Amino acid sequence: MKHFNFLLLILLGLNLTAQNVTLDYYLPDNLNYDPSIPKPADVIGHEVGEWHVTHDKLVFYMQQLAAASDRITLEDRGKTFEGRPILLLTVTSPKNHQNIESIREQHLELSNGIGNTNNSEMPVVVYQGFSIHGNEPSGSNAALAYAYYLAAAQGPEFEAMLNDMVILLDPSFNPDGLQRFAYWANTNKSINLNPDTNEREYHEVWPGGRTNHYWFDMNRDWLPVQLPESRARIASFHQWLPNILTDHHEMGTNSTFFFQPGEPSRVNPLTPHINQDLTREIGTYHAKALDKIGSLYYSEENYDDYYYGKGSTFPDVNGSIGILFEQGSSRGHIQESENGILTFPFTIRNQFTTALSTIEAAKNMRTKLLDYQQKFYADMKTEVGRSRTKAIVFGDSKDAAKTHHLAEILNRHQIKFHELANDVTISGKQYKKGASYVVPMNQKNPKLIQAMFEKRTTFKDSLFYDVSAWTFPLAFNVDYANLSTLSNAGAEVTDFQAPKGGVNQKSNYAYLFEWHEYYTPKALNQITSKGLRAKVAKSPFTLEGKTYDYGTIMVPVQNQKLDADQLYNFLNKVAQESQIQLTAVSTGLTRGIDLGSNDFDPIKKQKVAILVGDGVRSYDAGEVWHLFDTRYEMKITKLDTRDFDDVDLDRYTDLILPSGWSSNLLNKEGADKIKAWVKSGGTVIGYRTAVDWFKKNEFIKVDAKKDTLVATNVPFDQKNDFTGAQVTGGAIFEAKQDRSHPINYGYKNDRLALFRNTNIYLKPEKNSYDNPIQYTNDPLLSGYISEENAELIKNSVPFKVKRLGKGRVILFTDNTNFRAFWYGTNKLLMNAIFFGQMM
Numbered sequence: 001m002k003h004f005n006f007l008l009l010i011l012l013g014l015n016l017t018a019q020n021v022t023l024d025y026y027l028p029d030n031l032n033y034d035p036s037i038p039k040p041a042d043v044i045g046h047e048v049g050e051w052h053v054t055h056d057k058l059v060f061y062m063q064q065l066a067a068a069s070d071r072i073t074l075e076d077r078g079k080t081f082e083g084r085p086i087l088l089l090t091v092t093s094p095k096n097h098q099n100i101e102s103i104r105e106q107h108l109e110l111s112n113g114i115g116n117t118n119n120s121e122m123p124v125v126v127y128q129g130f131s132i133h134g135n136e137p138s139g140s141n142a143a144l145a146y147a148y149y150l151a152a153a154q155g156p157e158f159e160a161m162l163n164d165m166v167i168l169l170d171p172s173f174n175p176d177g178l179q180r181f182a183y184w185a186n187t188n189k190s191i192n193l194n195p196d197t198n199e200r201e202y203h204e205v206w207p208g209g210r211t212n213h214y215w216f217d218m219n220r221d222w223l224p225v226q227l228p229e230s231r232a233r234i235a236s237f238h239q240w241l242p243n244i245l246t247d248h249h250e251m252g253t254n255s256t257f258f259f260q261p262g263e264p265s266r267v268n269p270l271t272p273h274i275n276q277d278l279t280r281e282i283g284t285y286h287a288k289a290l291d292k293i294g295s296l297y298y299s300e301e302n303y304d305d306y307y308y309g310k311g312s313t314f315p316d317v318n319g320s321i322g323i324l325f326e327q328g329s330s331r332g333h334i335q336e337s338e339n340g341i342l343t344f345p346f347t348i349r350n351q352f353t354t355a356l357s358t359i360e361a362a363k364n365m366r367t368k369l370l371d372y373q374q375k376f377y378a379d380m381k382t383e384v385g386r387s388r389t390k391a392i393v394f395g396d397s398k399d400a401a402k403t404h405h406l407a408e409i410l411n412r413h414q415i416k417f418h419e420l421a422n423d424v425t426i427s428g429k430q431y432k433k434g435a436s437y438v439v440p441m442n443q444k445n446p447k448l449i450q451a452m453f454e455k456r457t458t459f460k461d462s463l464f465y466d467v468s469a470w471t472f473p474l475a476f477n478v479d480y481a482n483l484s485t486l487s488n489a490g491a492e493v494t495d496f497q498a499p500k501g502g503v504n505q506k507s508n509y510a511y512l513f514e515w516h517e518y519y520t521p522k523a524l525n526q527i528t529s530k531g532l533r534a535k536v537a538k539s540p541f542t543l544e545g546k547t548y549d550y551g552t553i554m555v556p557v558q559n560q561k562l563d564a565d566q567l568y569n570f571l572n573k574v575a576q577e578s579q580i581q582l583t584a585v586s587t588g589l590t591r592g593i594d595l596g597s598n599d600f601d602p603i604k605k606q607k608v609a610i611l612v613g614d615g616v617r618s619y620d621a622g623e624v625w626h627l628f629d630t631r632y633e634m635k636i637t638k639l640d641t642r643d644f645d646d647v648d649l650d651r652y653t654d655l656i657l658p659s660g661w662s663s664n665l666l667n668k669e670g671a672d673k674i675k676a677w678v679k680s681g682g683t684v685i686g687y688r689t690a691v692d693w694f695k696k697n698e699f700i701k702v703d704a705k706k707d708t709l710v711a712t713n714v715p716f717d718q719k720n721d722f723t724g725a726q727v728t729g730g731a732i733f734e735a736k737q738d739r740s741h742p743i744n745y746g747y748k749n750d751r752l753a754l755f756r757n758t759n760i761y762l763k764p765e766k767n768s769y770d771n772p773i774q775y776t777n778d779p780l781l782s783g784y785i786s787e788e789n790a791e792l793i794k795n796s797v798p799f800k801v802k803r804l805g806k807g808r809v810i811l812f813t814d815n816t817n818f819r820a821f822w823y824g825t826n827k828l829l830m831n832a833i834f835f836g837q838m839m
Helices: 006-018 040-044 055-068 094-098 100-112 138-152 156-163 175-187 228-240 273-293 344-364 366-386 400-412 446-453 520-529 564-578 618-631 641-646 668-679 690-696 716-724 787-793 823-838
Strands: 072-079 085-091 124-130 165-170 244-251 257-259 321-328 391-395 418-420 424-426 429-431 436-440 479-483 489-492 510-513 535-537 541-543 546-548 553-556 581-585 600-602 608-612 636-640 654-657 683-687 731-737 751-756 773-782 799-804 807-812
Touching: 040 055, 040 138, 055 072, 055 085, 055 138, 055 175, 072 138, 072 228, 085 138, 085 228, 094 100, 094 156, 100 165, 100 228, 100 366, 124 138, 124 228, 124 344, 124 366, 138 165, 138 244, 138 321, 138 344, 156 165, 165 228, 165 344, 228 400, 244 344, 257 273, 257 344, 273 321, 273 344, 273 366, 321 344, 344 366, 366 446, 391 400, 391 446, 400 436, 400 446, 400 823, 429 479, 436 489, 520 553, 520 564, 520 823, 535 823, 564 581, 608 618, 608 641, 618 636, 618 823, 636 641, 641 668, 654 823, 668 683, 668 799, 668 807, 683 690, 683 823, 690 807, 751 773, 751 823, 773 787, 807 823
Parallel strands: 124 165, 124 244, 244 321, 608 636, 608 654, 654 683, 683 807
Antiparallel strands: 072 085, 085 165, 257 321, 391 436, 391 479, 418 436, 418 489, 424 429, 510 553, 510 581, 535 553, 535 600, 541 546, 731 751, 731 773, 799 807
């Protein structure tokens, strides 16, 4: 399927360095174009590919285009974290626009799986999205030329195609990242373009433009839907259920062009086989189009279709066809490559060409694609009828907010769920009405529900492009069970609202709240930031008929800066904002530790910093920043590695060292500075690969389990498969918890699901009480791990804490904040922050 024409590619590249490219370079020359439609250069002031388009210019052009064309309507679906509009263009014939809502409703009838639609007369729906990674900009720049083409192209055949198709055009999946990268590329552009790979233009500064505002890779958020950009596009997806969704990316400069299907052995087993057949057929259109312009390409290699959280795979579990495009990146305006001089316009043209080949395939395969979607949903009705599982119940009897956030994801995916009719105990786990939900399997897309809730530990292949497990109830640390009947289901939830908080009444003695609820750190931070005294219970107790667990927070009324009335009003506001319940008590006499006991430790206001910059993995740092800033509304100071020598650490109680930095990131003076600060009372919290830096600089002594695997009878051409099989790319493991240890406050069970994507296995301490979190002897819950690493992880420990002088050194081998949807372990970090000095 590959077309090799190195000479043509080189000649094209050299030609483009010598002259400016006009719009004609991209457009098919067999059509006429409406002169009343503005060209990109008329609006943004430069030709497509001459400069990297900034998002504001992209928006302005799309607005002008929609105003000029009766084929286009423009929708602003919300704002990014930086306030940029999240646009969607709906492109079809003027006739279709007059009936667009009835067309949409008729199209959605396909998902009923009944077969009462006339597919031969129905338009096919294609969703085309560009540059979800901001520093992969050829997609969004191609969207300029492509949108013009759709608005301006004339001819009976083209207009007939628009009548048979609705195109949803998303010109920028990642507005904030695109703007960041365009600034970089444009400010480093020379008049005389320099293709030298060492040129600064091709080496953007940390954190780069790939990610959104909080440094998230948004191409991993299609299923969790935690970010505003994701929520907008998922709403559009479910509003239309497109037949094809395309996702235009870039890859390394020395690569050519990739289109799906990917590796045949790495397809999620929930995806129907015919999906890949249709993907392969669509691929023939891409090959033909790229052959015509002499571009090299490949397919069925490298990339996979396993994780449903990616844009090109998410459609596959929804009766659609997801298509990934990967273009070798110029990373600027022109760069040397193994395939000759690679220019920015050339990368744009490949993206533009495959956007056209996509709608060509959709036009010719229209009825086939519509029939497939209808059959996809009809087959599921049959499958769910045969299944013994009729529903799934999930919840946390102590944490309504966390349960709500999992239900919130279901709601965004238009999955129906019901209230729990009554409190019930299943397999020893209590499910409480108001903090639990029942999800019936007999609804539109039970396959999507299965993809979110299932545990899988066997696989055809041992290599994964992304994570191998994402089981949502494990990620949220909620109890869940399969049900064989719907007897416990109450009314369907239609008015979905967050849990309400408050204080039951005014007290003149004290207020108590357990640490179980998700937003208790937010509440405690507000209390300490107000200058109020609060204490944490190191043992359980019972008071006025209610039992309180480890980690219960007490706020005494006496000797506070607020009087009793002011304190009540303030705490009531805090409780409401944090969705927690505070209980007023009138006595300190309990069964267990009394409220005046020394087993209540005072909680100080925490001031937290995090190290960012060169060498730090921006994903990990961004997840922490996002957690503090958007969930718990806690200030966190980002300390750049370049400025670290000038920072006064005495201003902070805690310093977080994210994963990804090399053992040489900070010099000896920097290490000594942190060590002196810890010895004087600070808490340093390191993640994952920070263990190497801790060891090198003698912060903590750890013994790691090592693998001695040696390749035997493995040929050279299988070397990458052999080593790749040892990668733990993302799986879920069970650990046992000592609930009396402060790191585990707020957890009601003695088992916890941890996500990990490293092979760091630490030996446990000799004393059992020094191993508050320890993997079990058979810890794999979901996902892939090699046999060798499965032995190493047994009974290892993912958490260490050591005293260093007056301070603490805390180490997590696993990411507790993964991709913003691992709600279940967020509290481990907050426990390290608030209770670290107790450990």
